[in-house]
Amino acid sequence: MTFNTILIVGGGLIGSSIARAAKAYDQAKTLYITDNSHSACSAIERLGIADGVSEGQADYFASQADLVVLCVPPGRMGSVAEKIIPNMKSGAVLSDVGSIKGAVIEAVTPFLRDDITFIPAHPIAGTEYSGPEAGSADMFKDRWCVLTPTKKGLPETKQLKDFWQGFGSQVSIMTPKRHDIVLATTSHVPHLIAYTLVGTAVDMEKVTANEVVKYSAGGFRDFTRIAASDPVMWRDVFLSNREATLEVVDRFIEDLTALKRAIRWEDGETLLEHFAKTRDIRRRIVDAGQDSAEPNFGRHD
Amino acid sequence: MTFNTILIVGGGLIGSSIARAAKAYDQAKTLYITDNSHSACSAIERLGIADGVSEGQADYFASQADLVVLCVPPGRMGSVAEKIIPNMKSGAVLSDVGSIKGAVIEAVTPFLRDDITFIPAHPIAGTEYSGPEAGSADMFKDRWCVLTPTKKGLPETKQLKDFWQGFGSQVSIMTPKRHDIVLATTSHVPHLIAYTLVGTAVDMEKVTANEVVKYSAGGFRDFTRIAASDPVMWRDVFLSNREATLEVVDRFIEDLTALKRAIRWEDGETLLEHFAKTRDIRRRIVDAGQDSAEPNFGRHD
Numbered sequence: 001m002t003f004n005t006i007l008i009v010g011g012g013l014i015g016s017s018i019a020r021a022a023k024a025y026d027q028a029k030t031l032y033i034t035d036n037s038h039s040a041c042s043a044i045e046r047l048g049i050a051d052g053v054s055e056g057q058a059d060y061f062a063s064q065a066d067l068v069v070l071c072v073p074p075g076r077m078g079s080v081a082e083k084i085i086p087n088m089k090s091g092a093v094l095s096d097v098g099s100i101k102g103a104v105i106e107a108v109t110p111f112l113r114d115d116i117t118f119i120p121a122h123p124i125a126g127t128e129y130s131g132p133e134a135g136s137a138d139m140f141k142d143r144w145c146v147l148t149p150t151k152k153g154l155p156e157t158k159q160l161k162d163f164w165q166g167f168g169s170q171v172s173i174m175t176p177k178r179h180d181i182v183l184a185t186t187s188h189v190p191h192l193i194a195y196t197l198v199g200t201a202v203d204m205e206k207v208t209a210n211e212v213v214k215y216s217a218g219g220f221r222d223f224t225r226i227a228a229s230d231p232v233m234w235r236d237v238f239l240s241n242r243e244a245t246l247e248v249v250d251r252f253i254e255d256l257t258a259l260k261r262a263i264r265w266e267d268g269e270t271l272l273e274h275f276a277k278t279r280d281i282r283r284r285i286v287d288a289g290q291d292s293a294e295p296n297f298g299r300h301d
Numbered sequence: 302m303t304f305n306t307i308l309i310v311g312g313g314l315i316g317s318s319i320a321r322a323a324k325a326y327d328q329a330k331t332l333y334i335t336d337n338s339h340s341a342c343s344a345i346e347r348l349g350i351a352d353g354v355s356e357g358q359a360d361y362f363a364s365q366a367d368l369v370v371l372c373v374p375p376g377r378m379g380s381v382a383e384k385i386i387p388n389m390k391s392g393a394v395l396s397d398v399g400s401i402k403g404a405v406i407e408a409v410t411p412f413l414r415d416d417i418t419f420i421p422a423h424p425i426a427g428t429e430y431s432g433p434e435a436g437s438a439d440m441f442k443d444r445w446c447v448l449t450p451t452k453k454g455l456p457e458t459k460q461l462k463d464f465w466q467g468f469g470s471q472v473s474i475m476t477p478k479r480h481d482i483v484l485a486t487t488s489h490v491p492h493l494i495a496y497t498l499v500g501t502a503v504d505m506e507k508v509t510a511n512e513v514v515k516y517s518a519g520g521f522r523d524f525t526r527i528a529a530s531d532p533v534m535w536r537d538v539f540l541s542n543r544e545a546t547l548e549v550v551d552r553f554i555e556d557l558t559a560l561k562r563a564i565r566w567e568d569g570e571t572l573l574e575h576f577a578k579t580r581d582i583r584r585r586i587v588d589a590g591q592d593s594a595e596p597n598f599g600r601h602d
Contacts, residue, residue: 187521194520256550
């Protein structure tokens with residue numbers, strides 16, 4: 001057991017998964033959850049995944065916790081930190097699960113105290129569903145969790161690493177800046193593009209929404225899953241990781257424009273060359289255990 | 302049984318699936334496959350999914366077939382039609398499974414004879430895998446198959462409709478032009494975008510390919526599946542459906558530019574409004590039986 005008492009602030013998809021995993025993998029003696037939604041709190045109680053639940057008072061169990069994990073949308077991290085940090089006990093560890101790190105650190109830092117240690121974290125896991133019912137104890141198994149400690153060699157970093165490894169996660173350490181550009185590439189821009197494409201398809205005057213639905217198995221449906229993710233969280237991610245997102249989007253638009261030109265000029269060689277190289281990265285992802293090799297992700301039609 | 306003897310030209314993912322389905326659903330008495338690849342022919346023989354296999358001679362069984370289905374990449378439809386049509390028996394039906402219809406019709410039409418009927422078709426099904434081993438008898442179950450007959454009220458259209466419905470497919474009829482813009486939206490542009498994004502990520506100097514692989518579960522991996530599809534087929538699709546593809550891509554770039562602007566100007570409302578509306582189309586796709594509602598398409602991490 002890495003921490004005795006844990007407080008999860010925000011019992012949604014990720015928060016409730018940490019709660020389940022902490023129990024399943026024996027990583028906490030006592031686990032509390034606070035959430036500002038009434039229905040989420042009822043669900044958490046019904047699911048029995050916490051030793052105590054408090055509605056609307058983020059800091060309710062803060063004074064008892066050895067580890068507090070902020071699992072709220074990036075845009076709420078600052079205000080929640082402001083409320084909780086003054087009530088935390090001396091020597092406790094504060095962490096989060098935000099999909100961006102630079103902006104979260106910036107929002108939390110003004111409220112930090114010398115006697116607590118803040119280790120920002122980002123478990124790269126999730127599904128398109130939201131809320132406590134969607135969580136699972138194995139959400140983080142075989143997935144990577146990135147820690148972006150602001151100081152080197154802290155014993156608390158080692159402790160938090162053990163905590164995440166206890167769930168079956170692999171842990172890597174990088175700077176907040178590097179995290180934000182890597183994740184802009186592998187997560188944020190893919191989401192932005194999926195949201196955009198689904199919107200474009202729905203707005204095409206020449207094609208009805210009904211047709212888009214009927215013929216979605218040709219590729220479109222895979223985008224709709226990603227574009228069904230929590231809208232509030234993603235708005236916050238894009239606004240908080242603005243610079244890196246825009247940098248990757250610009251690169252993507254450049255590349256798309258080049259392929260567009262190849263199509264317009266019937267340059268089949270350029271297309272083929274580009275398409276052939278993308279297969280290799282798929283194979284590497286499957287080999288690395290980051291996706292299923294079954295066709296359609298194992299989806300059985 | 303709708304057709305007595307069937308010839309499948311090209312025994313890859315789709316061709317071999319038709320062969321399997323025709324046997325499993327009792328839609329053919331005799332079924333032949335021709336393919337110009339030696340390894341594909343060996344695999345088809347080993348799998349035992351055809352009553353006869355011919356390597357390199359597309360027209361080998363053509364004189365016996367009541368139905369010939371061209372299952373080759375769009376760019377090869379014309380040359381294969383030229384070879385096969387003179388050898389087809391009078392009264393037979395010719396069809397195909399090309400992902401674009403206008404260009405296939407244009408390529409095949411010069412070789413048509415008055416005593417055979419050409420009914421273009423497109424079953425909207427598939428996976429990211431290629432080749433005869435990747436096929437399955439239930440590939441077309443609950444999926445849509447679009448027929449684009451060039452004349453109205455043909456009895457052969459009804460016959461081919463029965464054939465596809467026999468596999469559990471739903472059949473719809475539309476003009477080639479409409480098919481090509483609808484599929485540009487639901488399939489061709491999604492593939493182009495997936496291919497582009499995977500290329501962009503791999504080429505980012507600031508992010509290593511290793512990092513892209515490790516952190517792919519944040520959304521990127523879903524794109525790599527689509528971008529692992531057969532490169533030759535997709536090159537042909539884009540070149541053959543140039544006009545519609547470019548029209549949808551331009552709309553997509555417009556929309557992406559608008560969201561980019563919203564991010565740059567921190568206009569959270571525009572982002573939220575856009576992201577919220579895409580959830581509904583996901584729900585409709587699941588309700589229409591065109592995708593699994595399980596998280597991650599039922600992929601178990």
